[in-house]
Amino acid sequence: MSLGHATLAEADHWIQTLAPAPVLACTHLVREPFPHVAISLLTAHTFATAPDLEPAVAAAATGQFGRAVRFPGVERLTGALTVSEILQRSSIARVEVLGSGPATPDTIVETGDFVRPQFRDGELILITTPAAGGTLVPFETRNPTPCCTDH
Incomplete structure (x- = not known):
């Protein structure tokens, strides 16, 4: 629609x-x-x-x-969660690190209480980027930097 x-x-x-x-x-x-x-x-x-x-x-x-x-489980994706917890709590099928492939199950993802996975070929895939302390953050943030808001 x-x-x-x-x-x-x-x-x-x-x-x-x-x-x-x-x-x-x-x-x-x-x-x-x-x-x-x-x-x-x-x-x-x-x-x-x-x-x-x-x-x-x-x-x-x-x-x-x-x-x-x-998507199913989105309301349970708050705070810091391991990749394994994200997969167990939601219908997200995979967590990937941008340009690096799959994230390891024990890696912490700081969700920022804002998770927007991609729907590709029938699966939900959360794309993340490296952050401080060996953690990951979702690639898309709630408030993107101004240079990226029109993309």
Whole structure:
């Protein structure tokens, strides 16, 4: 579906207002008919898309990538957790270190209470980056630096 959200934050906020919460909700950056954020939902509810935004729905549906905002276990991913705990508490299938491959099960991930895994080929994959003290942090942060907010 597409409501024409201009930013990921706007789409995230809209998703968080849904009651009941969807089982899975992903955002997709689309270019048709103009650059914006489309949304895919796994829910019993239906949502209408304006006819002029239907190309965005088609683009999101054919894409192989999404950014998960809601997914099973997301509410249990707070604070510092080991990779193993993240995999046990949620539907995330893998935790990867950007450019380095899979993270080891005992590595600590400082979640910052904000986890947005990628939905790729039917799996949720949390991409992380190294942080101080041998820990990891999710690649996407709640408040990205200004140089990255438009990417």
